[in-house]
Amino acid sequence: MTKRSIGMHATAVSSPASHPVIRRLATLAHLSAEDVARLEKLVAARRTSTARRDIVAAGAQSAQTLLMLDGWALRSCLTVDGRRQITQFLIPGDIVTFVATDASHANGLTALTAVGYCPAPDIHPRADSEGFAGIAIASNALELKYLYRQVARLGRMDAFQRTVDWLLEMRERLYLAGLAHGERFPLPLTQEVMADALGLTSVHVNRTLQALRRDGLVQIGEGWATLRDRKQCEFIVGRHR
Amino acid sequence: MTKRSIGMHATAVSSPASHPVIRRLATLAHLSAEDVARLEKLVAARRTSTARRDIVAAGAQSAQTLLMLDGWALRSCLTVDGRRQITQFLIPGDIVTFVATDASHANGLTALTAVGYCPAPDIHPRADSEGFAGIAIASNALELKYLYRQVARLGRMDAFQRTVDWLLEMRERLYLAGLAHGERFPLPLTQEVMADALGLTSVHVNRTLQALRRDGLVQIGEGWATLRDRKQCEFIVGRHR
């Protein structure tokens, strides 16, 4: 939280015209006017990728750290038999670091929609955790948090719970990124992509979504999703505690 | 790799008498004699936990970053119905950071055997990635790498492959920590613990281990495991590419 945000909306920063992604980053750590200016310079160096194109090929040995500006991307790894497991979705405001893996677990980045990104800010270390270092730390912690959750989902939930929990997570992330409208949020994914994230087959995702709709829990399709009964969703995955 | 390691064994450090864990950390980043001295001071502040005790309770709001010195611990989260998913095992040399999670995905640390640990070194930022900052970065990257792999395992492998892949990973990690003897490594886990890591039931882990033994792939039990045919194991999980 920034000091200057007292009495203002939490995502407010000094410059009113700044990019939504900068507003998002400003919620992770205090950013000085100078920090914001540097970010705006980076954002101006925006690059794009068209849908379905690899941003970083699986098996790449190194890559720059990126900042997602718009669109959706995903990190996935492939199995020998051509199946794929999505480890995380990347949405605007996410910082994407390169992670070295074994050849067999090579994980690449793929644009899911048209994507805009720019180089992530270099960290100029400070003793405290403000500025870009703070962003890096907070962003890293979030990544770990969602990865732990993904592990728990795949390891100990059935298809129904997995789907509900994942929808809750996506809503939360998109909400924090300022991209959700209440319980409604963009979800530009085919059922096959969801299947690859949830460790299911697209056929089973289809049946599971039908069950969710039948139970009046969510409305989903056309690139959007709406949680019709979030309380009940949270109950199902045990988030009511 | 350190500059001074040229022509020497990769794990060599200035002080020959240093703790094994310090030798392990020295493989992650260059450590000055001063760094080693500071580490030795930290290691001297060793604390212990008895087996089966929580080191950090699930749901804790914050905790110090720790350095594992000896023994095994695990990070897990519990589902509503009392089941548990282990997200990672912690072995000597691992740096254990606290990760804030939602209440429903609270993940705590539990000692699996008697465990020795100490506070992790504070990072004094430098421009390069040597010293403790380098350790933090490398350690973080490793954690991510193994988490991605855990996701891929749970999402896209059957019981047999999951078990093989996990054994390969544990051997690799223990080997890097200097705790494996060739293909033989300690594995002080009950089948139920393995089940909680692999997203299976203990009954099925039992049957799967029998299949592994029957195929002559591994020898396992008594707190130790030996990969009898690592090449074949790697082939099974697609690591032959």
Add this chain to the structure above:
DNA sequence: CGCGTTCTTGACTGCTTTCAAAGATGGTGG
């Protein structure tokens, strides 16, 4: 209007879980 992608449905298979109980193992106290 034809084509490719995505979504949907049904029948069948099979991997994994569940439930239950019987061995093995190791530590403890009488």
Add this chain to the structure above:
DNA sequence: CCACCATCTTTGAAAGCAGTCAAGAACGCG
């Protein structure tokens, strides 16, 4: 030294969830 108990491992049978295969419907696009 052995009975006893707790924990862990092993086994069998049955049920269930998710995968596979195949085909048809709906949709968007050129």
